Amino acid sequence: MLAKFSQVGVSSSRRLKCYNGEQYVIALRLRSPFRAEYEWRNAAGYGFRSAVEFESMLSDHLQHIIVTRAPAGYHIHFLLVERALERRLRELKSELTVGVFSLGRGIEYTFKSQSVSKSRTNYIFDNIINSDEVNEQLKNILRFAISERVNIIVLPELTVDQSGRETIKEFLMSQAHNPVIMMVIVGSYHIKSETGEYVNEAVVFGYDGRYVCGHEGTPENLRYIEWRQRKANAFNLIAKDIEELRTAPNNSLQRLGQILPAGTTESYEMITESREIVLMDTPIGRMAVAICRDFIATEFFSCLRDCRTDMVFVPAMTPTLKEFEKQKQSSRRFYRQ
DSSP: OOEEEEEEEEOTTSOEEEEEOSSOEEEEEBSSOOOSOEEESOTGGGTOSSHHHHHHHHHHHBSOOOOOSSGGGOEEEEEEEOHHHHHHHHTTTTOOOEEEOOOTTOOOEEEEEEEOSSSBEEEEEEEETTHHHHHHHHHHHHHHHHHTTOOEEEOOTTOOOHHHHHHHHHHHHHHTTSOSOOEEEOOOEEEEOTTSOEEEEEEEEETTSSBOEEEEEETTEEEEEEOEEEOSSOOEEEHHHHHHHHHOTTOTTHHHHHHSOTTOOEEEBOOOOOOEEEEEEETTEEEEEOOTHHHHSHHHHHHHHHTTOSEEEOOOOOSOOHHHHHHHHHGGGGSOO
8 A cells, every 4th residue: 555645835834734645635734743755655564553543643743634635526726825814814813703794685686597498497697786785785794894803704605796706805905904804705606617607606805805815736836726616516496496486575586486487397507517626724724615505515515524624614595504504513523533
């Protein structure tokens, strides 16, 4: 059995490190001094009776250990947060306030649809009609967050379009000289990707209004990547959901139910599902974004668990939190007791 790890990335603090192997990846923060290379050719030859015992030894030295390179077919990006934000997060010390905000029911949408069969029509969220009003809500949320000393803001799924992103960016830039807000998880929206296909994408802005970035790769070939998470599990509506949308009074999604043809019994988000997960290592923990159903999808959630994720931010548009609460209880198993 061969498991060889070589160092491929080190942060400015030299305590956030990432090691790559042919079959495994270790992304870690050091608890104590640890060699930059580990080679295990024969467990018995090194005094380990099993792989479990070897992993247990590693866990004594590491805060995080990843045991697979591409779990469940996902490609994992292990990013080390950029130096400026790393320094700001260290200044928080032991205090961290996270605010999860809703924009209420006042958003008015237009939609696009595509008929797949007599019983199935897919959809995307196209435009926000009252974007000026929504953008003012966003600014009020940011002002309130500053007054309450909120460090990280999480906004809902499908509520922040490109206009909303620009509003948030400009506000943060105006506060960058003395920031309280360190990061904003900017909800998500349906956008066209580089290939022209629709995706459901959430982005993360830093205290200065720029995209939060991290780096991966070898010291000779570092790649800086913006923190963007795209949805991996499209939402689907069944006949009961569609009928409720059509008849629900004062519901911002009523228009969606009305544009679906009579006889439609199922409808999916018209998006390309992503197979990539971004994990951002920071001084206050390993972070991830899971858009709505991704958090309750078995394979996606298993990746977060296996990668020892500390914080998962979940922008969601959902009528009930029952499944999310159940999955949240499962997160207690992220770490060995």
